[in-house]
Amino acid sequence: AQKVTQAQTEISVVEKEDVTLDCVYETRDTTYYLFWYKQPPSGELVFLIRRNSFDEQNEISGRYSWNFQKSTSSFNFTITASQVVDSAVYFCALSEWGAQKLVFGQGTRLTINP
Amino acid sequence: SAVISQKPSRDICQRGTSLTIQCQVDSQVTMMFWYRQQPGQSLTLIATANQGSEATYESGFVIDKFPISRPNLTFSTLTVSNMSPEDSSIYLCSVGRGQYTEAFFGQGTRLTVV
Numbered sequence: 001a002q003k004v005t006q007a008q009t010e011i012s013v014v015e016k017e018d019v020t021l022d023c024v025y026e027t028r029d030t031t032y033y034l035f036w037y038k039q040p041p042s043g044e045l046v047f048l049i050r051r052n053s054f055d056e057q058n059e060i061s062g063r064y065s066w067n068f069q070k071s072t073s074s075f076n077f078t079i080t081a082s083q084v085v086d087s088a089v090y091f092c093a094l095s096e097w098g099a100q101k102l103v104f105g106q107g108t109r110l111t112i113n114p
Numbered sequence: 115s116a117v118i119s120q121k122p123s124r125d126i127c128q129r130g131t132s133l134t135i136q137c138q139v140d141s142q143v144t145m146m147f148w149y150r151q152q153p154g155q156s157l158t159l160i161a162t163a164n165q166g167s168e169a170t171y172e173s174g175f176v177i178d179k180f181p182i183s184r185p186n187l188t189f190s191t192l193t194v195s196n197m198s199p200e201d202s203s204i205y206l207c208s209v210g211r212g213q214y215t216e217a218f219f220g221q222g223t224r225l226t227v228v
Binding site: 107 | 145159162204206210220
């Protein structure tokens, strides 16, 4: 069975600090996708990134970066120079190759204080 | 990307009644999914809506409680039947468009049962 664990329930930092959100996953599949979504207070899910299991390259998009390590089954997300607008709940998710239905972690509530 | 419209965006319902949530996509998609997010919790897959056949339900969810229709490749409905306060949640529709794309989500329906 697939499982995603986000051990950090809540994180609170001061604006401009860097913050890393942890995600550890379990799957028996050799091919799979990993995702990160942002859920602001309005409730919608905003897609941030998809990574397939073949690609272990780290990715950077502006202030966001992702570190995928297959050896430790982790897909961590770092926000550099955090801003108040980054305050949201962040979900890590996993899907089978081609299945598109997702298994979500419990989410991490990130609060950026001015 | 896919544009997904969910209706209603929110509702307050009396216990014992039923609510039908609509999900409309701007183009044909193969896969449509319904998720539930209970207050302060993560997202849990309710079922996969299959076009032309019965929905496929996940463990813990049954058709009598959550009947689903999918009359074509751009539309689906989820009904929450005989509601109780425990059904108060955000219900989200999701679609996938091929195995190489991210899953797209509607803005969600915030349901409160009183």
